[in-house]
Amino acid sequence: MKHRSGFIAIIGRPNVGKSTLLNALLGQKVAAVSPRPQTTRKKQLGILTLKDAQLIFVDTPGIHFAKHKLGEFLNYEAEDSLTGVDLILWLVDAATPPTEEDKNISTLLHGIAPRTRRMLVLNKTDLVQPDDLSARESEYLALIHNASVMHVSAARRLGLGELTEALIQAVPEREAEYPEDQITDLYEKEIAGDLIREACLIKLRDEVPHSLAVRIDEFKERENGMAYIAATLLVERDSQKGIVIGEGGKMLKAIGSAARKEIEEMGGRKVFLELRVKVSKDWRDDPYMLKQLGYGKRK
Numbered sequence: 301m302k303h304r305s306g307f308i309a310i311i312g313r314p315n316v317g318k319s320t321l322l323n324a325l326l327g328q329k330v331a332a333v334s335p336r337p338q339t340t341r342k343k344q345l346g347i348l349t350l351k352d353a354q355l356i357f358v359d360t361p362g363i364h365f366a367k368h369k370l371g372e373f374l375n376y377e378a379e380d381s382l383t384g385v386d387l388i389l390w391l392v393d394a395a396t397p398p399t400e401e402d403k404n405i406s407t408l409l410h411g412i413a414p415r416t417r418r419m420l421v422l423n424k425t426d427l428v429q430p431d432d433l434s435a436r437e438s439e440y441l442a443l444i445h446n447a448s449v450m451h452v453s454a455a456r457r458l459g460l461g462e463l464t465e466a467l468i469q470a471v472p473e474r475e476a477e478y479p480e481d482q483i484t485d486l487y488e489k490e491i492a493g494d495l496i497r498e499a500c501l502i503k504l505r506d507e508v509p510h511s512l513a514v515r516i517d518e519f520k521e522r523e524n525g526m527a528y529i530a531a532t533l534l535v536e537r538d539s540q541k542g543i544v545i546g547e548g549g550k551m552l553k554a555i556g557s558a559a560r561k562e563i564e565e566m567g568g569r570k571v572f573l574e575l576r577v578k579v580s581k582d583w584r585d586d587p588y589m590l591k592q593l594g595y596g597k598r599k
């Protein structure tokens with residue numbers, strides 16, 4: 301059998317489960333996941349190496365109607381991923397009808413990448429009555445031309461084998477691009493930053509999570525086999541700083557302990573995690589801060 305390989309961009313509106321799908325396909329957690337929109341802020345590769353194929357997924361931020369410079373960057377990251385890939389996997393939420401954001405994605409998809417092969421994937425099928433699924437499929441299929449369609453539940457790991465098989469058939473005959481032991485293109489330090497932000501997104505309510513960025517200040521391997529990580533949580537206002545720290549430091553402690561568990565699981569070793577909180581006024585609209593945090597266009 302000839303070897304197949306290709307780049308597959310996973311795009312869709314926020315919160316449809318793109319990062320959950322990436323982790324599920326890889327069988328390993330490389331990307332942060334949370335119930336809040338805009339969890340993913342940078343594109344990230346997830347590389348699945350099989351016997352006769354290598355699928356190189358590009359997880360992207362959710363495409364949405366931006367309200368900040370940060371949002372503009374997120375959309376840019378996602379839209380940039382539409383070009384130069386072999387296949388576009390448009391992931392949608394089967395539990396809801398298409399939204400204005402989905403219609404916008406449809407326009408972008410056909411405008412930016414009119415000739416790229418594409419696949420529509422309905423996720424969260426575990427939340428849909430089986431009888432309603434085909435009507436939902438038709439609603440989404442009306443927004444995409446010449447696409448094949450698959451159904452999955454990334455969270456329940458349903459339909460993933462069939463999806464993987466269909467993806468292998470959809471990429472070209474080509475040699476592997478990456479060494480077989482490479483799983484992602486991000487450093488552990490960057491993923492650790494995302495896992496800390498993931499803990500914040502899960503623990504904090506309301507508008508605070510979106511006003512929050514994580515900066516890793518130190519990441520050191522200690523001789524005793526532990527890793528030492530110091531990170532700063534940047535928020536936009538004093539009031540948010542109070543919320544993140546919590547009464548008697550309780551919230552920050554809970555965030556730290558949830559994040560530490562995830563980072564330990566990823567690296568397979570103990571982690572000492574030190575967090576502090578700092579106010580950086582309106583950083584989401586501050587081009588200098590955005591660049592410092594790595595949310596700047598790379599070209």
Ligand SMILES: Nc1nc2c(ncn2[C@@H]2O[C@H](COP(=O)(O)OP(=O)(O)OP(=O)(O)O)[C@@H](O)[C@H]2O)c(=O)[nH]1
Pocket residue numbers: 312313314315316317318319320321332333334335336337338339340341360361362363423424425426427452453454455456
């Ligand atoms: N019920 C159900 N929930 C799911 C499924 N897949 C993902 N989720 C949940 O949907 C939420 C969003 O998942 P993410 O993977 O962070 O979504 P995303 O598309 O990467 O979101 P952004 O990075 O913000 O664009 C999380 O709470 C997931 O647990 C699914 O198949 N079924």
Ligand SMILES: [Mg+2]
Pocket residue numbers: 318319320332333339340360361362
């Ligand atoms: Mg994501």
